[in-house]
Amino acid sequence: MQVKETLSEGLKREYEVVVPAADLDQRVNAKLDEIKGRVNIAGFRPGKVPMSHLKRVYGKSVMSEVIQQTVNDANQKIVDDGNFKLAMEPKVTLAAEDEASVKQIVEGKSDLAYKVAMEILPKIEFPDFKKIKVTRPTTAASDADVEQALQKIAEANQQYESKEGKAETGDQVTIDFKGSIDGVPFDGGAAEDAPLVLGSNTFIPGFEDQLVGVAVGDKKDITVKFPEDYGADHLAGKDAVFAINVKKVEKPKKTEIDDEFAKGVGAENLAKLKEQVRERIERDFKQVSRAKAKRSLLDALDETMKFEAPPSLVEQEFDTVWKAVNNDLQRRNTTWAEEETSEDEAKVEYQRIADRRVRLGLAIAELGEKNNIQVSEDELTRALVEQARQFPGQEQQVWDHFRKNPQAMAGIRAPLFEDKVIDFILELADVTEKPVTRDELLADDEETTSRPQIGKNKKK
Numbered sequence: 001m002q003v004k005e006t007l008s009e010g011l012k013r014e015y016e017v018v019v020p021a022a023d024l025d026q027r028v029n030a031k032l033d034e035i036k037g038r039v040n041i042a043g044f045r046p047g048k049v050p051m052s053h054l055k056r057v058y059g060k061s062v063m064s065e066v067i068q069q070t071v072n073d074a075n076q077k078i079v080d081d082g083n084f085k086l087a088m089e090p091k092v093t094l095a096a097e098d099e100a101s102v103k104q105i106v107e108g109k110s111d112l113a114y115k116v117a118m119e120i121l122p123k124i125e126f127p128d129f130k131k132i133k134v135t136r137p138t139t140a141a142s143d144a145d146v147e148q149a150l151q152k153i154a155e156a157n158q159q160y161e162s163k164e165g166k167a168e169t170g171d172q173v174t175i176d177f178k179g180s181i182d183g184v185p186f187d188g189g190a191a192e193d194a195p196l197v198l199g200s201n202t203f204i205p206g207f208e209d210q211l212v213g214v215a216v217g218d219k220k221d222i223t224v225k226f227p228e229d230y231g232a233d234h235l236a237g238k239d240a241v242f243a244i245n246v247k248k249v250e251k252p253k254k255t256e257i258d259d260e261f262a263k264g265v266g267a268e269n270l271a272k273l274k275e276q277v278r279e280r281i282e283r284d285f286k287q288v289s290r291a292k293a294k295r296s297l298l299d300a301l302d303e304t305m306k307f308e309a310p311p312s313l314v315e316q317e318f319d320t321v322w323k324a325v326n327n328d329l330q331r332r333n334t335t336w337a338e339e340e341t342s343e344d345e346a347k348v349e350y351q352r353i354a355d356r357r358v359r360l361g362l363a364i365a366e367l368g369e370k371n372n373i374q375v376s377e378d379e380l381t382r383a384l385v386e387q388a389r390q391f392p393g394q395e396q397q398v399w400d401h402f403r404k405n406p407q408a409m410a411g412i413r414a415p416l417f418e419d420k421v422i423d424f425i426l427e428l429a430d431v432t433e434k435p436v437t438r439d440e441l442l443a444d445d446e447e448t449t450s451r452p453q454i455g456k457n458k459k460k
Helices: 021-035 051-082 099-106 143-156 259-264 270-304 311-331 343-370 377-389 395-404 406-428
Strands: 002-009 012-019 091-094 112-119 133-138 160-162 172-181 184-197 219-225 239-252 430-435
Touching: 002 051, 012 051, 021 051, 051 099, 051 112, 133 270, 143 270, 184 239, 259 270, 270 343, 270 406, 311 343, 343 406, 377 395, 377 406, 395 406
Parallel strands: 133 430
Antiparallel strands: 002 012, 012 112, 091 112, 160 239, 172 184, 172 239, 219 239
16 A cells, blocks of 8 residues: 655645555455355355355455445554544545546456545643633622512512502403404414413513503403514414403502511521522522633633644534524624624634634543543433423433433533533632622623624624
8 A cells, every 4th residue: 555645734634545456356355255154145055155256246345345444444544653633534535536447446457546635633732720820700699689589589479469440561461362363263372361461571562562451351352463583484474363351450469578478489488588599699600700710711721722723623613603693693683784893804703713612622622531531420410400400391301312312412411521621720720719799790701691792792
């Protein structure tokens, strides 16, 4: 076998490989010798079929297998000899382009010649993590934070009492309704004894507004238009009429946040409820604090570890991010101009983000491998249980989906692995805790937003 390097540029490598026909023939003969005792051919006893006859019957199919295996073996030898780690699967191109030339190779009359292009992972040199400076913002839950949280709990558990007169925004009405489009009822368009808080914006836009001013016993028709992006295609953009029967009008009942209230939400008493709320707030603050310390660490690593990222991986990451960004623009019905940027400027910025993500991802993966950092089965199971809990009533289906889908399970394992590597680095780094206010801690940035940041909304 002859191997000639034709390109060595950055992380790209290309080679020309030639495998003599005699080598292929030798491999074919060895393969045929393996199978001759297992094949049944009329007129021959098992194991007694002449090699020439075996070649006529099985030669082409065996040669195809041999060629594939030879290419794989040759490529692996190139990788091993170069001590490479591949970023992508090698791209193989046969030198023989026409059908007749390929036929000559398969028939063993021609050498196997091909070109292989490889993209390798960079060699990463890690800094002295003890010299990496990281800021971890911290804050404690105040009494005001606890009181604010209690108010939100009270709002979520708002009780109502009967009211005389007409319904106002903030009141709760109980109604029967029947919806129709062009006089024809539609599925899901009817309900009885449905409670609705006016101003909650839980129904179709315009629905609740037309119920302000109704009283018990009122019957009226209201007309609304389903949004163009409504989830049910057969209703999207359609005008609908709802026949309404008002059965109750109730006003919010003043909530006393006391021991009885605490018991109503499952706590022993108000003191215990406050204690639970404070613990939850402190836990949430710690999660945000850690996320920002992680961001500080990744920023430091980004500045310290400068190496070339494999172009193909960056392109893949960019395509993923760019698709998410454009989907977000469409969902919010906005334009690049309204985001105070241009498409070209955004592409440059997201190309930079993609490059950063790939480089940091490679660094984290290699550091974890070098230090034998692993995700245990117990850790994976706990994370999977938490994932399933997000879908009440469908826990078993979620569990089965992940357990039967290796790719989905990898999506659970990856962030756990990353967090363990980040914790490993933070243990070594020079971490400074910085007391901040609650508002400063909770201030938005790229790590805490759920969508890619665009233009004027994007943190630099």
